[in-house]
Amino acid sequence: MVKRSVFYRIVLFSFILGICCSPSIAVAQASKTSDDVKTTLHDGLMKARQNEAFDPAAVTAFTRLQKEYGTPLYIYDREIIDEQANAIKEAFGSLFPKLHLFYAVKANTSLAVISQLRGHGLGTEVISGGEIITVRKLGVPGNDIMFTSSSKSPWEIELALKEGILLNVDSVDELNHIEVMAGRLHKIARISFRINPGVDPHTIHQINTGITESKFGIHLADGIAFSAYKWALKLSHVKIVGLHCHIGSQITEPEGYRLAAGKMLAFAADLKEKLGIQLEFIDLGGGIGIPYQDDQTVMTPGELAQVLRPIWQDGVKRMGYEPTLWLEPGRFFVAPAGFLLTRVNSVKTTPVKTFVNVDAGFNTLIRPAMYQAYHRVRIVGRKDRVMKLDIAGDVCETGDILAADRILPRPVAGDLVVILDAGAYGFSMASEYNARPLPAEVMVSRNQATLIRKRGQMEDIFRNQVTEIDKSRRDHIRSH
Numbered sequence: 001m002v003k004r005s006v007f008y009r010i011v012l013f014s015f016i017l018g019i020c021c022s023p024s025i026a027v028a029q030a031s032k033t034s035d036d037v038k039t040t041l042h043d044g045l046m047k048a049r050q051n052e053a054f055d056p057a058a059v060t061a062f063t064r065l066q067k068e069y070g071t072p073l074y075i076y077d078r079e080i081i082d083e084q085a086n087a088i089k090e091a092f093g094s095l096f097p098k099l100h101l102f103y104a105v106k107a108n109t110s111l112a113v114i115s116q117l118r119g120h121g122l123g124t125e126v127i128s129g130g131e132i133i134t135v136r137k138l139g140v141p142g143n144d145i146m147f148t149s150s151s152k153s154p155w156e157i158e159l160a161l162k163e164g165i166l167l168n169v170d171s172v173d174e175l176n177h178i179e180v181m182a183g184r185l186h187k188i189a190r191i192s193f194r195i196n197p198g199v200d201p202h203t204i205h206q207i208n209t210g211i212t213e214s215k216f217g218i219h220l221a222d223g224i225a226f227s228a229y230k231w232a233l234k235l236s237h238v239k240i241v242g243l244h245c246h247i248g249s250q251i252t253e254p255e256g257y258r259l260a261a262g263k264m265l266a267f268a269a270d271l272k273e274k275l276g277i278q279l280e281f282i283d284l285g286g287g288i289g290i291p292y293q294d295d296q297t298v299m300t301p302g303e304l305a306q307v308l309r310p311i312w313q314d315g316v317k318r319m320g321y322e323p324t325l326w327l328e329p330g331r332f333f334v335a336p337a338g339f340l341l342t343r344v345n346s347v348k349t350t351p352v353k354t355f356v357n358v359d360a361g362f363n364t365l366i367r368p369a370m371y372q373a374y375h376r377v378r379i380v381g382r383k384d385r386v387m388k389l390d391i392a393g394d395v396c397e398t399g400d401i402l403a404a405d406r407i408l409p410r411p412v413a414g415d416l417v418v419i420l421d422a423g424a425y426g427f428s429m430a431s432e433y434n435a436r437p438l439p440a441e442v443m444v445s446r447n448q449a450t451l452i453r454k455r456g457q458m459e460d461i462f463r464n465q466v467t468e469i470d471k472s473r474r475d476h477i478r479s480h
């Protein structure tokens, strides 16, 4: 009897709570207001970026996307991708007449995203055979693909050679494998070396690649890189065309680039003077950072171009010729364009913290768990009851916290949460951990949303598994 009355009280309480707090009611009211002023999906996404996810335009946009595609959902705004591409093109194009830009596709390998950036005339920088096949599928010609990896398998080298792709070499040992393979295929390998300039760009440790202890590149120190070029000159199936470095990712100040560029240009002058090598290009890598926090200021592409210009001019004078400047950003082009939309499953207050449990986790976006990376979070359609919250993922690991100690309006189950700047190293690093299929991806153009990747299904998880159950089923079918 007592139990039953408690049950009724819970039902009544939930009903009242539902009326007061139900996001669907908030959404319905918001949609009406927003429809009146005819806002687009893009407007809604921008409201979230401006920290106004409570605005009806944001509520309408994210609710519509949730209804059509479900959660967790990666949303990319085409206009922001275009703005980012234009920002780099304009900043460097005006100061470096001999310039070729590449998109490092590892940041976001979705075909629609790569093809949007190809539309800006960008080449593609790839780091695996899979990425080669991906960009070739889009018709990117071999001579506009650069293949960088510190561990290339024989089939990847063979594929690159057959497709006429530039191989960015990471060791002398690898160069020798390339020489042998190119000889066997009767090809001439176009190569550059990835140089480790021993420069610290002061970024997150795991993505700091130009420091001496990093696994990447051939060290400038002790004449190691010089000897590598000298050796390459002796090989009959190799043609040296360039020089490359990539000192890290999410670099927010120009100093590291300034130091690396100085060393690279001095080295290029040495190659010309002592070995007679004239390079087609010098590639200063990617790594241009973005502000992940509301009040964060970072170097702009324009500032970086201004810093690099005098070093470049000086180097060109010493070299006696001008190679093409290559750059290969990934994150900068796509990170700000991406929004990860996730739904609140439940909210729990412990003696220590309040956890907002959402339906995305480090299987969906690994950056916070892997690098303690910061992503801004917005609660859709809510403004009040602001408090300290943790946005907790649905992966069964203590470390699966998407955002810790954030001051946000307290949501309720069913509300939507948006994680900003999720366009780079988001979906491309997602996994099926905990047997959760991969999320869907949509591209937004003004008020139009296009599904660019269907939501993963449980069949995807089972597809390549071979089990006893399958075997016995096969045997059963055979015997009938």
Ligand SMILES: Cc1ncc(COP(=O)(O)O)c(C=O)c1O
Pocket: 104, 106, 107, 125, 148, 246, 248, 249, 250, 285, 286, 287, 288, 328, 329, 330, 331, 332, 424
């Ligand atoms: C060789 C190389 N080039 C370019 C990039 C792109 O870096 P980012 O996305 O920071 O611009 C990476 C990423 O780590 C890389 O390894």
